[in-house]
Amino acid sequence: MAYDKKYREAAIRYKEAGHTLKEVQEVFKIHASTYYQCKKLKEETGNVKAKKGLTKKSKKIELIKLKEYIENNNDAYSPDFNLIEILWANIKKVLKSRLKFFNSFDEAFLSCF
Numbered sequence: 001m002a003y004d005k006k007y008r009e010a011a012i013r014y015k016e017a018g019h020t021l022k023e024v025q026e027v028f029k030i031h032a033s034t035y036y037q038c039k040k041l042k043e044e045t046g047n048v049k050a051k052k053g054l055t056k057k058s059k060k061i062e063l064i065k066l067k068e069y070i071e072n073n074n075d076a077y078s079p080d081f082n083l084i085e086i087l088w089a090n091i092k093k094v095l096k097s098r099l100k101f102f103n104s105f106d107e108a109f110l111s112c113f
Contacts, residue, residue: 003030008038008048015039 003011011028015021015035024035042048095108102108 003034003038005049011035012039012042012048 007028011024011030012035014027015024019027021032021035024030025032028035038048095105098108098111099105102111
């Protein structure tokens with residue numbers, strides 16, 4: 001998570017006011033490396049504003065693009081895309097949870113259907 005510009009400036013001012021790094025970490029709940037990155041950024045640019053691309057943005061995959069990718073790159077041996085593998089993984093998951101309630105594997109397996 002990227003910290004707000006004012007929050008970064010406050011942490012630097014707090015340290016410059018004579019507080020120890022440990023006190024800065026406790027008060028602002030930041031790691032030492034975060035403080036040093038902010039301080040270095042201020043020394044290099046005169047500003048503590050995060051550089052573009054420094055923060056991570058989550059990427060949401062569009063369903064249509066995902067379907068197109070799977071159709072174009074379908075690998076029959078890939079367990080991620082092979083429907084039989086996905087089905088079998090789900091059956092095994094259910095079987096593991098039901099085996100303790102049945103006397104045999106056959107009974108547990110037939111209870112899945």
